[in-house]
Amino acid sequence: MLIGFGCSTQLLSEMYGIIMSPGFPEPYPRDTERNWNISVPAGFRISLFFTHFDLEPSYLCEYDYVKVEAEGKVLAVFCGKEETDTEQVPAQRVITSHRNSLSIRFSSDFSNEERFSGFVAHYSAVDVDECSEHSDEEQLCDHFCHNFIGGYYCSCRYGYQLHTDNHTCRVDCSGAVFRERSGVISSVNFPAPYPKSSNCSYQIEVEEGFRLHLQFDPRFDVEDHPDVTCPYDYIK
Template structure:
């Protein structure tokens, strides 16, 4: 196995060499060219209901590079319970990322010589915690590890490390934070795109978020493969682009371009695209007149076969746009998938759903539902005022499983 100071090399885990094992406490102030931080009591189980903060400082003129060597926190698709937050600076800095579970992120790079790491735990499930190494690097070093940054010019480009000479390296994380003036939006498009292909983009991927944080509730999309994503338009004046590669296969990478544009443009304006994506997949759908009776019709049985998809899930985001409701549903179970686009991150799956009339059927964030509906060309689910949508209870699973096993 790979060894790293101050741990010695052992045949099992590096922390098994008790005489050389460092003692980690809850937080602290650390500085220097490099060093290690770890959760309280590592490798024992970290304590419940705690919040530990580490302030890292490297020499002036350098940036902080943080690499997780071990990560074992309670797993949750939104990291709501036990998690590690990484911030630029020591106070009120931009959050670089939030992590939990056991999948280590690639190298994380601050935009100054200061970084703040904060670990939070709740009262329940715990794990062994984490160990991470920090080191100082030159801010403009563009080698195999470092990329990303803050982009504030009216237009510009960004690309994966090594582009276009060779493949991007394994085990990197890059975050580009684009900030436009308050009264402008950001238009983003990828000219060339080649990221390790996987049906659910679990290994290498590009994720784009509204705002300046890595936050699943604000994620616009997650992309991989060799087809450039359709052009993206931000909701407000900030976008965050995250690129992550795991420790296995790599590919050519990508180059992307952005530009600022005024807020007040007709909704039907479609940004130019260099790909063969049909314009229907990037134009916001026209809202259908909400004149139908706001009541679901029929029963679970009568709606099952006529629906393109049937899922149960928890609404984790719900945003109103032009009279319709755009929701992200964390899936509990899929009974009929059809052409519904389902994204997977680890063991969690989610899908995008549009209710063409925002109040009908009424769905609320945080609640569980059975949702039956149709699917648009871009893979998003669509529900109408008379679509069959109802609150989900465990007792409903029996009848849904029976429907899943019958032939339509």
């Protein structure tokens, strides 16, 4: 898609590919801008590696440069041929996007005193292991997380069912009837934390002529709220 003299943008959606400066291996033209916007499926990142790099050197890359961006943030700006205090080259560095898109911009100014051959870069889609990238405090799944190429899925321990949100493990804790004259009823896993997204119904039935006396353990611990009575978890 032509967007101006000496300037063009190419959209890339393959899982891997090669990007080269205009005319490579011949010296790149002056006063030129090229843009490559890479997008791969969700669940992947983009890895970028330069195998050749030879651009005009300049202070802080103000003349010719290659700029790598992702989600509006600049990941790197390269120019020159060798690393200096004011110029950065790719060398053996692998650049990886945070998500599934990456943009590369090549720009040359109106004059070059020498001839520079440009660059060659290779990109590829890299699977994201969502399960290993979250800490215990930021779990994607309540119990088990399983990574596959392009995504992940959750599963639960025996006795639990996966909630419709496909992340939460809930337990079927209804239907039991207690007919003994004394006994103990506890939340699932007590004294460990009770499972999320569960709706437990307990039925107590004894012979006629008796009443029921219910006494809660001092360790009673159900989610509360400082301003509203039992808006989230509750026992009724």
